[in-house]
Amino acid sequence: MLKKNDNYAIELKGITKSFGKVIANEDVNLGIKYGEILALLGENGSGKTTLMNILSGIYYADEGTIFIDGNEVFITNPHEAIKLGIGMIHQHFKLVEVFSAMDNIVLGTRGKYVKNSALKEKILEMSNKFGLEIEPDKKVYNMSVSEKQTIEIMKVLYRGAKILILDEPTSVLTPQETEKLFVILRRMKEQGNAIIIITHKLHEVLAISDRVAILRKGKVVDTVNTRETNEKQLTELMVGRPISLEIKRPETSSKKTVLKVVDLSVVNEDGTIGLNNINFKLKSGEILGVAGVAGSGQRELCETIAGLMPAKTGAVLYNKENIIGKTPDEIINLGISMSFVPEDRLGMGLVGSMDMIDNMLLKSYKKNKGFIIDKKPSRQLAEELVEKLSITTPNVETPVRMLSGGNVQKVLLGREIESEPNVLITAYPVRGLDINSSYIIYDLLNEQKKKNVAILFIGEDLDVLLELSDRIMVLCHGELMGLVDAKNTTKEEIGLMMAGRKMEGVDSDE
């Protein structure tokens, strides 16, 4: 039996994992102690999630050894990981909507039947211990995002996890909810748990962690004590070179209203309210940011303007012409372009199995005269984009799903911009992008703004929204909470609106 350093709750030695030719993790050495919060920082594609999936038994490392409490272990499946006390809280919740909190917590555990009342007591006792707020009988579908996350945490604690891994836990939370989560994490740390938190948000790393391990291209480039570092140093370690974190906000003149949304209400297919009585104006030469917790009506707003979703009431006026009721085709021809980057990135803007050339055709193929499609112009366009946006691809005939996330998004946004729209709606254009690519996208948007394009920018990172947008509107449960000037607002104010506090009488464009 191999005895290792007893100080570490969990220790990784020489972990290597590759997928085909892509090396996701290379010779990773990492250790975490009980009563410690380790932040795993790295850009998308740097191998954070792969590494954690190895720990939680979803993947198995090609090489390397894992020690828990100093003993060598082989985590071959998730059940094994749970037995070893490792609990993973995924980015996307894995809960049964129609079950109560309690049922979700015990689901899948292999113990003797416990009476409901006894179980409830146990759960309440545990939640008191860690400061979790749980109503055992509440059904999941009645819960807010942060409540669901609490259940996920409780689930792994109930299974006896001493080592918790949280994958991007704050991406769905408002700033206030994030703070609440951090309180819980600190409490768990005090109780002697080892916590690994995966994130790419620097200020959160600084706020919560004791140590930071920085991953770059699958390798741990450094591990630093949080107290001895700062945002600038972390960024440099993460990106590999110094980089400016400033986003430009160019001033434009001659703003006039291009798109006017009046009393717009939308009902989803399942009967829930998508948008409730929304009013705003979008002007040429401005970036109007849209903030909100995921699922607050952003998708509905995009799809309604693009003609993909019917409106229940209200109007969307484009140069005084109502576009509600027009087909997507007609709306595209008016010069309204929508690019929505969903969680799986490819989503509906691109066809994954097709190459760049065919994807360039997606919105323009109808303009071809005759029955046969001439692919020469789109090949030219594809090659131009590769050049202009420095898209990394073997050639333009490679299926776009083979490209990395950043390049996929450049292809999508590039095509939309090349169509020279008057209104550009873009949702989560930097989702999952590395810092460098994100800045290229911001520059692209600013360039369009200078060309007097009206831009609706739906984002998730409040810091970016505050710096890039001219005005910010906040959605919560499909309602407009307020519309504020980005220069004169604070993150806290936006956060409160995201959580549902209405700002009275602020429509800063009048």
Added chain:
Amino acid sequence: MNNRSHTPFIRTVKISERSSNDILKIRIAAFVLALTAGGLFILLLGYNPLKLYGTIISGAFRSKMAFQATVKFMIPLLMSSLGVSIAFKMRFWNIGAEGQIIVGAVCASYFALFHDNWPHFLLLIVMFAAGAIGGGLWGLIPAYFKSKYDTNETLFTLMLNYIALHIITYLRDGPWKDPGSSGFPKIARFTANAQIDKVLGVHFGWIIALILVVIVFIYLKYTKHGYEISVVGESKSTARYAGMDVKKIILRTMIISGGICGITGMIQAAGSDMTLASSVAGGVGFTAIIVSWLAYLNPFGILLVSFLFSILDKGSSVMQSTYGLSTYFASVLQGIILFFILGCEFFIRYKFVLTKKGGK
């Protein structure tokens, strides 16, 4: 608590992308393995596999007549495979080629039976059109319900097969019963005027089939319609986002898919059976599904695979007369080949890796 015993010995690892050369090698290997497995099956039956395979090949090619028969087997298979592949490209699971073939044949037969005094070529053109329209409408029904109510097209098309089959039985036993058959329920033989002419010893359906290969290839690859079909197949929401009329595309594509199957029925009835028999489709509509998938929906691949399948079919009928082995042996072999080819997909995407011992 060293739990080394839990170490997996072999693991599967995902491969990002194999070169097309490697993929071809794997598929050929799968084909060879399939023949080997089929050989083992033959051995179990107590025959010499090499000899039997030899008989199949020679059975399909041994004479001009044998070859013509092979081609005759191939025509309906090739055409209906092309038909279903168009729907499959759109991820519309058209399992109803059988029914579309039958309805096409029924519509064409109406003119063959009741208007056989028309000029020969006019009659054939009308029959051709009737076959296409009949099959197309039979394909349109499930497409309409799919686009309107999102019904399951697999079940829908499958069930329509049985309805079509019983329409023939009804016509045979009732209104279209041959009065000259002395009470035996059958439909009259087409007169020579309503039969498809032979070119090089085989009815000219083979020419139509070959032309269709090229047309379908161009249609899917270079036309706006083909582009729309690919996008709808990949993602309906993407298609809507791009401003495509998804419903219209589904309906149109299924008319074409069913229409080609309907033409198959017309050609089979007027070129091969010379009457409307309830066996006009005879299972090719189902085999077509296998063929188009084995060919990865590539029209030229479909040409090749349907040719190989015809050799197998024709060869095994010879095998039956020589060895007394059931022709169903061909179906067994087809099944084995399909199993291996689909199985090899796994090796295109994954590979096995031996676990290195931990502790290093």
